[in-house]
Amino acid sequence: MAEPPVLLWGSGVEHLLTYGALMPLLEAALAKFSGGDTAEVLQPVRSSVALKKHVGVMGLMPAYMENDGILSTKVVCFYQRKPGSTLPGVQSTVLLLDPEYGNVKAVIDGEVITSMRTAAVSAISAKLLMRPDAEVLTILGTGRQALSHYNVFMEIFPFKEVRVWSRSKDNAERFSTSVRGPVKVYSSAEEAVRGADVIITVTRCTEPVLFGQWVKPGAHVAAVGACRPDYRELDDVLMKESVLYVDSRAGAMEESGDVILSGVEVFAEIGEVISGKKPALREKTTVFKSLGMGCEDAVSAKLMYEQWKAERS
Numbered sequence: 047m048a049e050p051p052v053l054l055w056g057s058g059v060e061h062l063l064t065y066g067a068l069m070p071l072l073e074a075a076l077a078k079f080s081g082g083d084t085a086e087v088l089q090p091v092r093s094s095v096a097l098k099k100h101v102g103v104m105g106l107m108p109a110y111m112e113n114d115g116i117l118s119t120k121v122v123c124f125y126q127r128k129p130g131s132t133l134p135g136v137q138s139t140v141l142l143l144d145p146e147y148g149n150v151k152a153v154i155d156g157e158v159i160t161s162m163r164t165a166a167v168s169a170i171s172a173k174l175l176m177r178p179d180a181e182v183l184t185i186l187g188t189g190r191q192a193l194s195h196y197n198v199f200m201e202i203f204p205f206k207e208v209r210v211w212s213r214s215k216d217n218a219e220r221f222s223t224s225v226r227g228p229v230k231v232y233s234s235a236e237e238a239v240r241g242a243d244v245i246i247t248v249t250r251c252t253e254p255v256l257f258g259q260w261v262k263p264g265a266h267v268a269a270v271g272a273c274r275p276d277y278r279e280l281d282d283v284l285m286k287e288s289v290l291y292v293d294s295r296a297g298a299m300e301e302s303g304d305v306i307l308s309g310v311e312v313f314a315e316i317g318e319v320i321s322g323k324k325p326a327l328r329e330k331t332t333v334f335k336s337l338g339m340g341c342e343d344a345v346s347a348k349l350m351y352e353q354w355k356a357e358r359s
């Protein structure tokens with residue numbers, strides 16, 4: 047009989063993931079996903095169940111990386127919440143399985159994985175698509191993803207200025223005092239965005255919060271929220287004036303309101319840029335539309351589990 051699964055949960059296991067170890071694994075996974083070989087990554091588009099009463103969605107995100115011997119699935123629930131609600135916007139659990147035996151090896155806190163791998167993938171998009179002389183970073187939203195994005199962007203890029211905007215200025219102030227470096231708080235999204243070289247949208251909004259008219263030509267946008275076919279974070283002007291990169295074409299065509307409702311064509315998957323099949327058009331205004339993928343969770347879960355085992359040996 048197989049061993050019972052280990053439980054890797056909460057702040058006691060956060061140290062098992064570092065951006066330094068995670069980013070190369072994610073880059074490789076994205077390239078493998080876009081390479082189209084199903085022995086590298088077998089991953090259906092997230093299947094979603096509407097939680098109408100709670101204005102949320104449960105998504106199931108399986109991935110099998112046969113050549114790497116990684117099998118996992120994430121269960122993620124994400125919600126619209128009323129302003130001031132103290133309930134979480136996103137909750138998730140990752141199961142790491144043994145692909146041969148079929149047992150669950152580890153039950154892992156999805157919050158750590160989801161926040162770090164999503165931010166790391168946005169950072170990979172910026173590494174490839176932002177202008178090399180980028181100085182000003184703007185973050186719209188001040189929740190969990192805003193913090194992980196701030197952390198990884200500060201770790202790997204030398205931005206001279208960081209700006210933040212939130213619907214509630216109090217939240218933005220709280221965010222700015224909770225992080226280590228200096229952050230300028232804005233009460234207007236437009237003012238926060240004008241002149242920025244890189245803009246990250248990490249909100250739960252369902253209507254556009256970022257408008258093309260405000261965005262500096264040549265800027266890079268990492269758009270992380272609005273992961274439903276009828277939700278928007280970006281307006282049509284921005285979508286139409288930008289070159290559109292995504293994590294998964296199939297996912298974007300099924301789940302992204304910004305892509306579906308603007309009618310804009312995907313130029314490339316980010317994995318195609320990593321593998322050199324498609325160019326990184328840094329000189330243009332670029333949008334990376336992130337929806338999140340099971341293979342990102344899979345490599346993160348494996349890394350966390352291996353680190354946990356190494357600590358015990």
Ligand SMILES: NC(=O)C1=CN([C@@H]2O[C@H](COP(=O)(O)OP(=O)(O)OC[C@H]3O[C@@H](n4cnc5c(N)ncnc54)[C@H](O)[C@@H]3O)[C@@H](O)[C@H]2O)C=CC1
Nearest residue numbers: 135187188189190191248249250251270271272336337338
């Ligand atoms: N692309 C991906 O892989 C992932 C995407 N997400 C999405 O990223 C977004 C942020 O996630 P978290 O930071 O975990 O959520 P969170 O709940 O911690 O933070 C959400 C932020 O959005 C703000 N917000 C809520 N409604 C808004 C509105 N109508 N207009 C402007 N701002 C609004 C909140 O004040 C808060 O600052 C969510 O939409 C979530 O579904 C989350 C995980 C992975």
Ligand SMILES: O=C([O-])C1=[NH+]CCC1
Nearest residue numbers: 122124273337338339
């Ligand atoms: O990939 C992910 O975990 C999510 N994408 C949208 C909300 C959660």
